[in-house]
Amino acid sequence: MSIELRNVSKQFGQVRAVEGVTFTVKEGELVALLGPSGGGKTTVLRMIAGLETPTGGDLFIRGERMNDVSVQKRNIGFVFQGYALFKTMSVRENIAFGLKIKKWRTADIEARVDELLKLFGLDGLGARYPHQLSGGQRQRVAIARALAPKPSVLLLDEPFGAVDAKIRQELREWLVRLHHELNVTTIFVTHDQEEALEVSNRIVIFSRGKLEQIGTPRDVYEKPANEFVARFIGVLNVLELKVQNGQARLAELSFPTHGVPEGNTLRIGFRPYAVQISSQLGEYRYRATLKHIFFLGVLLRLELETPSGLTIRTRIIKEEFNRLGIAEGAEVSFQIREYRVLSREGDSLSAEVPVAQLVSLAEGI
Amino acid sequence: MAFKKPSPLPGFGLSLGYTVFYLSLIVLIPLGALFFRVVTHIGFEDFWKLATSTRAVASYKLTFGASFIAAVINAIFGTLLAWVLTRYTFPGRRLLDALVDFPFALPTAVAGLTLADLFSERGWLGQFLVPMGIKVAYTSLGVIVALTFIGMPFIVRTLQPVLENLEREVEEAAATLGAGRLRTFWSVVLPTLMPALLTGFALSFARAIGEYGSVVFIAGNKHSESEITPLLIFLRLEEYDYTGAMAIAVVMLLFSFVLLIGINLLERWASRFQN
Numbered sequence: 001m002s003i004e005l006r007n008v009s010k011q012f013g014q015v016r017a018v019e020g021v022t023f024t025v026k027e028g029e030l031v032a033l034l035g036p037s038g039g040g041k042t043t044v045l046r047m048i049a050g051l052e053t054p055t056g057g058d059l060f061i062r063g064e065r066m067n068d069v070s071v072q073k074r075n076i077g078f079v080f081q082g083y084a085l086f087k088t089m090s091v092r093e094n095i096a097f098g099l100k101i102k103k104w105r106t107a108d109i110e111a112r113v114d115e116l117l118k119l120f121g122l123d124g125l126g127a128r129y130p131h132q133l134s135g136g137q138r139q140r141v142a143i144a145r146a147l148a149p150k151p152s153v154l155l156l157d158e159p160f161g162a163v164d165a166k167i168r169q170e171l172r173e174w175l176v177r178l179h180h181e182l183n184v185t186t187i188f189v190t191h192d193q194e195e196a197l198e199v200s201n202r203i204v205i206f207s208r209g210k211l212e213q214i215g216t217p218r219d220v221y222e223k224p225a226n227e228f229v230a231r232f233i234g235v236l237n238v239l240e241l242k243v244q245n246g247q248a249r250l251a252e253l254s255f256p257t258h259g260v261p262e263g264n265t266l267r268i269g270f271r272p273y274a275v276q277i278s279s280q281l282g283e284y285r286y287r288a289t290l291k292h293i294f295f296l297g298v299l300l301r302l303e304l305e306t307p308s309g310l311t312i313r314t315r316i317i318k319e320e321f322n323r324l325g326i327a328e329g330a331e332v333s334f335q336i337r338e339y340r341v342l343s344r345e346g347d348s349l350s351a352e353v354p355v356a357q358l359v360s361l362a363e364g365i
Numbered sequence: 366m367a368f369k370k371p372s373p374l375p376g377f378g379l380s381l382g383y384t385v386f387y388l389s390l391i392v393l394i395p396l397g398a399l400f401f402r403v404v405t406h407i408g409f410e411d412f413w414k415l416a417t418s419t420r421a422v423a424s425y426k427l428t429f430g431a432s433f434i435a436a437v438i439n440a441i442f443g444t445l446l447a448w449v450l451t452r453y454t455f456p457g458r459r460l461l462d463a464l465v466d467f468p469f470a471l472p473t474a475v476a477g478l479t480l481a482d483l484f485s486e487r488g489w490l491g492q493f494l495v496p497m498g499i500k501v502a503y504t505s506l507g508v509i510v511a512l513t514f515i516g517m518p519f520i521v522r523t524l525q526p527v528l529e530n531l532e533r534e535v536e537e538a539a540a541t542l543g544a545g546r547l548r549t550f551w552s553v554v555l556p557t558l559m560p561a562l563l564t565g566f567a568l569s570f571a572r573a574i575g576e577y578g579s580v581v582f583i584a585g586n587k588h589s590e591s592e593i594t595p596l597l598i599f600l601r602l603e604e605y606d607y608t609g610a611m612a613i614a615v616v617m618l619l620f621s622f623v624l625l626i627g628i629n630l631l632e633r634w635a636s637r638f639q640n
Contacts, residue, residue, distance in 0.1 A: 049541060051537055051540070051541070072543045072544065076541060078541040080538060082532065084534035084537065084538040086539075086553055087639075088553075088556035088557055088559075088638045089556075089638070097539070097552075098542035101543040101548065146541070
């Protein structure tokens with residue numbers, strides 16, 4: 001167990017930035033701290049680094065309690081969002097900085113810097129100053145500088161935030177490869193769920209200073225612990241249904257009541273891919289008009305509108321869409337194959353389906 | 366023109382013409398005239414004799430020496446002052462910040478008078494210092510005090526914007542790499558400040574070399590001891606010794622010119638990471 005947080009909190013004045021967070025990161029893992037801005041994820045990262053002191057709880061790195069150990073002595077590598085390169089120093093001097101402080105021998109420093117320049121594809125750029133580099137190169141210098149003194153943990157704060165989309169993609173893949181090669185325990189902060197899903201072994205999801213869920217990308221996507229996670233990871237259609245005459249209803253749609261008494265509300269959510277569409281009007285139970293088509297590449301995003309004005313968002317692969325042969329304005333039929341119960345109001349019966357568990361239907365609704 | 370770059374704002378030719386004309390009118394023509402007159406009216410031997418008299422040499426030493434020491438003092442304590450004013454918030458910070466400009470606004474004669482009174486034998490500070498053997502008023506030490514006073518705002522005001530733009534993250538990055546506070550300041554912060562610090566130093570130094578008003582009140586103006594060069598020029602003029610005054614003036618001109626060029630080169634070296 002490389003890093004462990006036990007009930008860690010941080011308060012800035014009256015603001016509770018982090019509240020009672022507990023999780024562990026294993027040696028060699030690549031973990032994402034994910035959440036909306038202001039969720040407390042950067043504060044957690046800074047506490048692990050020692051740039052902030054927890055106001056409650058305990059923090060362990062490799063079994064040692066770190067709360068009162070200064071940032072200088074924690075042996076961590078930190079990559080800042082804005083890179084924070086030393087602009088008065090060349091690339092070489094930047095990378096060598098931590099080694100000089102650790103009093104490495106000059107020959108060893110030279111060798112280590114050469115090794116890192118090569119590993120990071122920065123050969124020939126050693127003499128340049130940071131302002132002479134592109135965004136992607138600066139990013140790599142920042143990571144090389146953090147890794148130079150062989151830290152036990154690498155921490156990255158929004159590492160891909162400041163570069164453009166194409167370089168971003170390259171950097172993501174590169175980080176995964178780098179982690180594979182070096183196998184250093186890595187934690188990075190991001191607000192981009194796609195990035196977290198793609199890059200990490202495990203994801204820790206925060207919102208408003210609290211830990212919402214921790215799990216593999218697949219876990220958090222397929223088995224979200226609550227409505228927040230379900231909505232934050234991927235797209236979710238949320239419906240608020242009213243129970244009338246033994247059916248939970250909203251406009252044309254009706255679902256089982258799941259134990260919600262008459263007159264109360266049931267919230268359900270479903271993923272766009274859970275919606276099946278047919279150009280045959282009689283094939284599925286509900287009818288809708290195809291309002292908008294958004295082209296996303298391999299996928300298309302469709303917006304359906306039922307006769308009573310309810311909007312349903314779906315996703316469909318290009319081949320499937322071509323097979324349907326429909327255009328904007330077309331009349332279609334649809335059904336919902338699986339959904340999740342998000343909350344039940346006034347539920348007096350024992351819950352037949354736990355909150356947030358997936359309801360799969362052979363027939364569709 | 367080959368070095369003309371396309372720009373959304375037109376008028377490179379016009380503005381360059383204006384710049385050259387303005388600089389000529391204000392700076393180059395008067396200085397050139399002085400130089401020209403000395404060259405044409407005084408032979409080299411006469412010039413050398415006038416410019417290197419013991420009294421003149423003593424005044425150069427005092428003027429440049431005291432100005433240099435004052436600028437160094439300002440560079441150290443002005444940096445500290447600027448640091449405190451930009452890094453911390455405390456009650457009265459704005460007032461303190463406004464006070465920095467005081468030496469700019471105050472007529473230098475008032476400053477000189479105040480300082481002379483403060484450090485005289487019966488003055489608030491002088492009554493303690495004089496018995497201890499520290500004589501400030503009417504000595505070369507007084508010259509340094511006056512020059513420090515008038516040069517202080519230059520350092521503070523040139524450093525403040527640079528200090529405000531310093532990224533905190535850079536200092537944190539140094540800390541995560543194991544650097545303590547002193548090391549972070551010395552290897553990371555100070556090199557970043559260096560170009561601005563040198564600019565402030567040059568301005569403070571140049572201002573001190575040219576200072577007259579405040580110094581003459583506190584220096585006592587003793588022959589070859591606490592007599593600054595600008596005063597000597599003034600005295601020569603009062604004696605209707607125009608050539609003598611001009612010879613000394615030209616020496617000052619050359620000295621100042623060489624010093625400023627030197628500082629400029631140093632500044633360029635210190636900011637090599639930006640170009």
